[in-house]
């Protein structure tokens with residue numbers, strides 16, 4: 001592991017910003033710290049950088065414990081949430097700062113700065129001041145500035161937060177590409193799951209100062225470890241008692257869980273249905289056009305469940321009576337989550353037909 | 357006419373009248389009196405050796421106050437805004453003491469500390485160090501009275517500008533001196549200059565604290581303000597007003613400088629602050 005945190009705790013007064021935080025990130029990986037606002041993401045990033053001291057626990061970078069190493073000696077590039085560009089310096093001087101601090105000769109500094117400017121696509125802008133740049137341009141300068149001293153680890157706090165939707169998509173791809181091309185290890189903080197899912201190789205989900213789960217975007221989606229991750233990644237609706245659904249009756253008492261819209265299939269015409277014993281009677285409560293599919297709200301046994309419906313099929317509208325097949329769902333047991341398949345489908349050995 | 361029209365006019369009229377009577381009129385009177393016996397009399401009073409000595413002492417005390425308070429004001433403002441430590445709130449309040457207590461009390465405090473009744477006195481006497489009734493006392497009193505200007509002006513500025521840029525610089529390996537010189541200083545230079553001007557203006561005109569520690573030794577411990585008082589009490593009105601005119605000119609100079617600094621700072625902020 002290139003970066004490793006072990007049992008990190010940090011409190012600001014009564015606020016426990018980090019509780020027993022531990023994770024590792026391998027060299028060359030771009031990881032995202034994903035979680036709601038106030039869940040402790042920035043605190044973790046700042047502790048790795050040395051801008052904040054953990055109350056207890058150890059931080060390792062490249063195998064060495066860095067708790068007592070000054071921020072400037074950890075070999076880290078940091079891109080602040082608001083970029084924190086030096087307001088009274090030109091773009092050139094901003095990027096050159098880290099190099100001049102290291103007393104590099106002027107010619108080498110100049111070469112490196114111009115090289116970085118072209119890397120971030122900002123040639124010819126070196127004489128501008130930060131106030132004369134757009135949000136996206138500032139971000140690129142902040143990125144170039146952080147990269148100038150050749151850090152091995154790049155930390156970015158909410159790098160996309162202040163960027164509008166269109167540029168944001170480009171910037172995600174650009175960041176991902178750049179980190180992998182340069183071969184550095186990267187950690188970025190975001191509260192937006194799309195940022196994390198589309199950009200990161202690995203996601204670390206934070207909640208209330210704790211790490212909920214670490215894994216690839218696909219794994220977090222497919223096998224969420226906690227109820228929190230289930231609701232935070234992808235879309236889902238909570239189930240107060242899934243045992244009332246056909247195919248999930250095993251066991252006794254109420255059991256909570258969650259279901260994703262992708263887990264429910266809607267049939268309008270009866271002849272498409274093979275598994276009579278598993279199908280629920282449902283009423284369409286609401287439909288919303290989502291560009292490439294219908295988002296449908298279904299009423300099944302007094303529960304409201306989300307589903308998707310293909311544009312290719314015969315149209316449905318609010319008030320229609322339809323059939324619905326819930327072929328899998330997440331069952332919650334305290335802090336644990338298990339994926340349950342519809343039992344009736346198993347007996348037909350037809351589960352694969354419905355996989356997403 | 358409607359009420360909304362009257363209120364602004366009334367407020368403006370009252371302000372203009374008040375400022376005219378209380379502030380402009382005295383200035384005009386000072387100048388008129390200074391030249392009332394002709395230019396020769398004015399020049400004689402201004403170039404009088406005692407006046408020149410007083411001017412020199414005033415300038416010395418002012419320069420000392422500006423230098424010392426800039427240094428300690430910067431330090432205090434930095435400490436209060438950049439570190440969290442026990443007693444920070446108290447320190448931040450203590451900075452204001454010179455504004456809160458009467459200058460006369462400040463003067464008396466120095467007499468108590470360094471004067472004949474002080475336990476330090478035998479030591480000072482043995483080493484022939486004179487503080488009260490001597491120049492060091494004047495300088496100390498001036499420094500004390502003008503201490504808050506720099507710190508008070510810099511604390512909100514440093515707070516508003518935040519620590520992000522400094523942290524960014526530290527992460528790139530910059531040391532304290534580099535960070536201060538290249539990152540922090542550009543943010544506070546106008547506020548610093550502004551506060552230095554206010555500090556200097558106040559130091560030049562200081563009377564109360566200086567009066568207590570001076571002992572009024574003409575040609576030795578007299579500042580311009582004290583010299584004016586002495587001349588006045590000796591019925592040398594023209595001379596008193598002539599020396600006052602020097603102080604008034606200094607004040608006008610400082611105000612002009614302040615306005616220029618304010619203008620330049622605003623111009624730069626419009627450009628650099630989003």
Ligand SMILES: Nc1ncnc2c1ncn2[C@@H]1O[C@H](COP(=O)(O)OP(=O)(O)O)[C@@H](O)[C@H]1O
Pocket residue numbers: 012015016017035036037038039040041042043044
């Ligand atoms: N310097 C600080 N002083 C006091 N509380 C802080 C400080 N920094 C963070 N916190 C608190 O710690 C918690 C986590 O904050 P943060 O790490 O910024 O969360 P996130 O980046 O996920 O939004 C929040 O409740 C926040 O208010």
Ligand SMILES: [Mg+2]
Pocket residue numbers: 038041042043189
């Ligand atoms: Mg944050």
